Amino acid sequence: xxxxxxxxxxxxxxxxxxxxxxxxxxxxxxxxxxxxxxxxxxxxxxxxxxxxxxxxxxxxxxxxxxxxxxxxxxxxxxxxxxxxxxxxxxxxxxxxxxxxxxxxxxxxxxxxxxxxxxxxxxxxxxxxxxxxxxxxxxxxxxxxxxxxxxxxxxxxxxxxxxxxxxxxxxxxxxxxxxxxxxxxxxxxxxxxxxxxxxxxxxxxxxxxxxxxxxxxxxxxxxxxxxxxxxxxxxxxxxxxxxxxxxxxxxxxxxxxxxxxxxxxxxxxxxxxxxxxxxxxxxxxxxxxxxxx
Amino acid sequence: xxxxxxxxxxxxxxxxxxxxxxxxxxxxxxxxxxxxxxxxxxxxxxxxxxxxxxxxxxxxxxxxxxxxxxxxxxxxxxxxxxxxxxxxxxxxxxxxxxxxxxxxxxxxxxxxxxxxxxxxxxxxxxxxxxxxxxxxxxxxxxxxxxxxxxxxxxxxxxxxxxxxxxxxxxxxxxxxxxxxxxxxxxxxxxxxxxxxxxxxxxxxxxxxxxxxxxxxxxxxxxxxxxxxxxxxxxxxxxxxxxxxxxxxxxxxxxxxxxxxxxxxxxxxxxxxxxxxxxxxxxxxxxxxxxxxxxxxxxxxxxxxxxxxxxxxxxxxxxxxxxxxxxxxxxxxxxxxxxxxxxxxxxxxxxxxxxxxxxxxxxxxxxxxxxxxxxxxxxxxxxxxxxxxxxxxxxxxxxxxxxxxxxxxxxxxxxxxxxxxxxxxxxxxxxxxxxxxxxxxxxxxxxxxxxxxxxx
Ligand code: SF4
Numbered sequence: 001x002x003x004x005x006x007x008x009x010x011x012x013x014x015x016x017x018x019x020x021x022x023x024x025x026x027x028x029x030x031x032x033x034x035x036x037x038x039x040x041x042x043x044x045x046x047x048x049x050x051x052x053x054x055x056x057x058x059x060x061x062x063x064x065x066x067x068x069x070x071x072x073x074x075x076x077x078x079x080x081x082x083x084x085x086x087x088x089x090x091x092x093x094x095x096x097x098x099x100x101x102x103x104x105x106x107x108x109x110x111x112x113x114x115x116x117x118x119x120x121x122x123x124x125x126x127x128x129x130x131x132x133x134x135x136x137x138x139x140x141x142x143x144x145x146x147x148x149x150x151x152x153x154x155x156x157x158x159x160x161x162x163x164x165x166x167x168x169x170x171x172x173x174x175x176x177x178x179x180x181x182x183x184x185x186x187x188x189x190x191x192x193x194x195x196x197x198x199x200x201x202x203x204x205x206x207x208x209x210x211x212x213x214x215x216x217x218x219x220x221x222x223x224x225x226x227x228x229x230x231x232x233x234x235x236x237x238x239x240x241x242x243x244x245x246x247x248x249x250x251x252x253x254x255x256x257x258x259x260x261x262x263x264x265x266x267x268x269x270x271x272x273x274x275x276x277x278x279x280x281x282x283x284x285x286x287x288x289x290x291x292x
Numbered sequence: 293x294x295x296x297x298x299x300x301x302x303x304x305x306x307x308x309x310x311x312x313x314x315x316x317x318x319x320x321x322x323x324x325x326x327x328x329x330x331x332x333x334x335x336x337x338x339x340x341x342x343x344x345x346x347x348x349x350x351x352x353x354x355x356x357x358x359x360x361x362x363x364x365x366x367x368x369x370x371x372x373x374x375x376x377x378x379x380x381x382x383x384x385x386x387x388x389x390x391x392x393x394x395x396x397x398x399x400x401x402x403x404x405x406x407x408x409x410x411x412x413x414x415x416x417x418x419x420x421x422x423x424x425x426x427x428x429x430x431x432x433x434x435x436x437x438x439x440x441x442x443x444x445x446x447x448x449x450x451x452x453x454x455x456x457x458x459x460x461x462x463x464x465x466x467x468x469x470x471x472x473x474x475x476x477x478x479x480x481x482x483x484x485x486x487x488x489x490x491x492x493x494x495x496x497x498x499x500x501x502x503x504x505x506x507x508x509x510x511x512x513x514x515x516x517x518x519x520x521x522x523x524x525x526x527x528x529x530x531x532x533x534x535x536x537x538x539x540x541x542x543x544x545x546x547x548x549x550x551x552x553x554x555x556x557x558x559x560x561x562x563x564x565x566x567x568x569x570x571x572x573x574x575x576x577x578x579x580x581x582x583x584x585x586x587x588x589x590x591x592x593x594x595x596x597x598x599x600x601x602x603x604x605x606x607x608x609x610x611x612x613x614x615x616x617x618x619x620x621x622x623x624x625x626x627x628x629x630x631x632x633x634x635x636x637x638x639x640x641x642x643x644x645x646x647x648x649x650x651x652x653x654x655x656x657x658x659x660x661x662x663x664x665x666x667x668x669x670x671x672x673x674x675x676x677x678x679x680x681x682x683x684x685x686x687x688x689x690x691x692x693x694x695x696x697x698x699x700x701x702x703x704x705x706x707x708x709x710x711x712x713x714x715x716x717x718x719x720x721x722x723x724x725x726x727x728x729x730x731x732x733x734x735x736x737x738x739x740x741x742x743x744x745x746x747x
Contacts, residue, residue: 045470065470092450093457095471122453123446 004261005254006204008223009230013215013250014242026076026162028220030210030242031102031132036067037236038100044129047100048090049073050081056158057149058142061086063094076134078163079142080192084110088120091127098129104136105200105209112205130232133203135211135221135257137165137264144190148172153180166212196271197287201261208233214257215250221257294322295566297711298577300329302718304404306357307695307725311718312562312583313711324706325558326699326718327589330729339689344370344460344659344681347689351677352454354691355727357400359454360393360445361670362677362691362727364534369677370460370686372537372664374657381649382462384641387533388475389449389458390668391641394532395482395634396441396452397671398627399434401722402493405624406430408506408716412499417507430492433485440482444475444638461656469647476642483635490631497628501621508712509570520620520717522705526607527596527697529667529674532637536666544667544676549692550595557593557600557700558585571712590729593700594692600700603673604721605630619705620720627722658684670694672722695721695728 005011015028021036022029031049038044051062051073059081064070083103087110090096101111108131115125140148149155149163153172164171170182203209207229214221222244224233236242247254275284285291300310308330314323335354339347348366352359364386371378406418411426420431442452448467449455457463467475505512528543529535535543561584569575577583593600601607606626609615615626659681667676673694680688698721706714 089450089465092447093465093467093471095447095468095474097474122451123443 004258004265005202005223006200006209006225008225010224010233011247011254012222012224012244013219013247014210014222014244015219017240017243021071021074022218024071024074026074026164027212028210028215028218028222029074030208030220030222031134032070032074033241034132034208034232034236035064035070035100035102035130037239037241038130038232039065039067039070041235042098043232043235044098044100046090046094046096046098047102047130048083048086049102050077050083053077053081055142057145057160057163063090063096075162076164077145078165079140079145083107084114087111087114088124091123097127099127100130100132101128102132102134103203104139105133105203105205106136106198108133108203108205108209109200130228131205131207133206133209135202135209135213136198137201137260138191138195138198140187140190141192144187144192148182148187148190152182152186155180164212196268197275198268199265199272199288201264202257211257213260214247214253219245219250221247221254293317296562296564296583297566297568298564298581298583299571299711299715300577302326302715304407304715305719305723305725306355307723307727307729309718309723309725310583311706311711311714312559312585313706313714314559314562315566315711319710319712321706321709321711321714323559324703324711324714325585325589326703326706326714327554327558327585328591328695328699328725328729329588330590330725332590332729336689336691339686342686343684344374344679344686345684347679347686348458348460349454351691354693355724356453357397357724358393358670358672358675358727360389360449361668361675362693363449363455363458364390365666365668365670365675365677365691366679367458367460368534368536368666368668369664369679369689370659370681372666373662373679373681374460374659374664375538375662376461376653376656377538378462378653379650381466381646382651382653384645385448385463385467385651386458387641388638388645389445389455390533391634391637392441392444392448393452394441394630394671395486395638396438396445397722398631398634399437399441399489401627401671402434402489403431404722405719406496408719409496409500410503410506412495415507418496430489433489437482437485437489440478440485441634444478444482447471447475459652462650462652464651466647466649466651467645472642472645472647476639479635479638479642483632483639486631486635490628493628494625497621497624506713506716509568509572511712513710513712515713516709518619519709519713520623520705520720521618521708522602522701524599524701524704525597525601526610527601527603527674528608528611528669529676530669531608531612532633532669534666534668537664544665544674546663546665546678548597549676550598552593552595554589554591554593555586558589558703560584560586568712589699591696591699594697596697600704601697602701602721603694603697605671605673607673608669620717623720658682661687663688670727672724672727673697675727693724693727695724698723699728 016033035047050059053060059077061083162173207226278284351366352363446452450457564581661682665678676692678690
């Protein structure tokens with residue numbers, strides 16, 4: 001395919017140089033570090049992130065105006081956080097002019113679509129200052145995560161320290177040190193169905209995208225994509241925010257990222273195509289083509 | 293022998309209206325009717341049975357220039373009916389929204405009227421779209437003022453056009469400290485520009501007042517000193533914001549309001565007998581055209597103390613600041629004088645506003661069917677909404693919008709003017725004809741098919 005990783009200027013393996021950030025970061029602390037830098041430098045004046053929600057491990061979109069607030073949003077929550085729901089409000093009652101936003105590939109698509117076709121999004125397009133995308137294979141509703149952790153892994157949600165999908169398994173780490181792994185096969189039926197038509201793995205439309213795949217534990221794979229992203233990334237590098245290694249020198253490297261991206265896209269492309277003949281002489285809608 | 297001339301449509305104001313004018317041999321208007329011919333949307337009738345939260349959002353869509361007025365008047369009428377007092381900080385956000393919208397609206401109206409006026413001391417009329425100075429800088433200033441008004445409105449109100457933040461019981465969102473500073477900076481910038489723009493407009497108006505004639509399609513049309521005078525009264529409920537039945541001393545009285553139908557007030561059928569193909573742009577209606585203002589008018593005629601009244605900036609200044617000038621120029625002057633008020637109102641409200649304050653009432657009653665009303669001082673004047681809410685649903689809804697009040701008043705004010713400047717008189721009211729059109733249902737033949745709906 002060759003386009004599975006999207007357009008990018010550079011790709012590196014990186015992690016934040018801040019011990020504080022790394023303490024609770026999912027991987028290399030890229031999102032938290034880059035937003036913290038951009039906030040300090042006035043490149044953004046706030047960022048929409050997945051903050052802590054009302055229930056354990058349920059994210060809630062929030063607007064972080066300080067590094068402390070960014071810290072509270074570290075870590076992956078494997079269920080939906082509708083970050084784009086705040087995209088207009090930040091320019092209204094929050095009074096932001098330069099907005100940062102983090103999200104999954106589909107959320108990056110929403111941001112870009114909103115910028116080009118701002119239906120009901122007056123004054124939003126020019127205020128997106130930094131969009132950071134995170135790799136995403138699939139997502140889950142909150143109820144799914146509850147069931148996976150409480151029923152399948154047999155752990156109480158509030159006592160979970162970290163969750164991770166990697167190396168073919170769903171990992172649940174307890175505060176008390178226990179580790180439970182579930183084969184991914186178990187998780188499939190809990191995926192949100194909308195993810196099955198998603199053709200983007202590494203947030204192709206973000207300014208900077210990042211994820212764990214391709215880099216060793218504690219490190220992240222980073223794609224620097226747009227001019228804006230490149231500019232901010234270079235400045236953050238010069239300011240000593242990140243440690244990096246050329247992606248070619250790390251294992252498993254881009255090869256694995258490409259492989260997983262291709263798998264996701266071809267599997268989901270099939271789902272998209274099967275929708276055309278879903279009924280008897282009737283199709284289900286395909287959002288990638290204009291209606292006849 | 294009087295003749296009838298018709299200007300249809302009128303231009304450089306919001307909505308769709310026309311002028312049917314009986315003139316004498318000199319072309320001076322003996323009796324004029326200015327009426328809405330905007331199709332009726334019937335918002336008040338479709339509101340019945342809907343929730344009190346939904347109706348003000350629908351009412352907002354009556355007009356995109358002053359949606360703030362309809363949103364706030366609608367919501368406050370509901371609050372008046374259910375007897376809900378909103379928190380102080382919610383009120384302050386509404387006041388900021390109100391003033392921001394008025395600022396933008398005055399500036400927009402500058403664009404609409406400037407082509408009627410001359411660059412002081414010259415015989416050149418002002419074309420706001422010219423790239424040449426001095427007009428270019430004025431146009432840029434107007435656009436910046438509008439941008440400031442719209443941006444502040446967007447922050448305080450959620451959206452500049454059809455504000456999303458106001459709700460029954462207060463506001464959805466409090467504004468952050470950063471948002472407050474942003475609005476403050478903008479209001480300060482706006483204040484300076486509003487001062488400059490007001491001075492400019494007053495100079496233009498003073499120059500016009502001194503003129504004896506104006507050019508319309510290459511002809512010199514005399515300008516009477518009493519242009520736009522009428523001897524009807526005026527009505528205003530508050531100098532800047534609004535009044536409602538919850539106020540200790542309400543600024544409006546529903547018992548003094550009556551509504552009559554257009555056929556009690558407008559002319560019956562007439563036939564156009566005078567036409568001027570050179571009237572810009574496209575000429576007047578051809579001779580032989582039939583007009584019937586009684587039947588064609590798409591508005592009711594609200595009366596206060598049994599007579600039409602003028603509402604708007606001049607009415608506000610006359611009511612609250614002893615402003616005594618009359619007529620078209622005075623209306624324009626009064627409107628410019630409100631420019632800086634808008635900015636001071638925002639600055640004062642921002643000073644008083646507490647970003648961590650509550651913006652939603654603890655208790656929102658669902659209503660027992662009592663009547664409530666709110667009179668919002670829209671840019672164009674007093675916008676009264678009346679409502680009865682029971683169990684959260686609207687039982688009855690009525691909107692008495694500024695331009696509806698002004699239609700019959702302005703019609704009378706046409707008398708004595710050369711017909712070629714009738715539109716100048718109309719524009720003195722900054723009409724918003726969409727706002728004024730919401731009640732009578734007519735069929736394709738313009739016959740009223742639902743007159744019983746008019747109460
Ligand atoms: S798989 Fe695609 S659609 Fe699902 S959450 Fe991830 S990016 Fe969004």
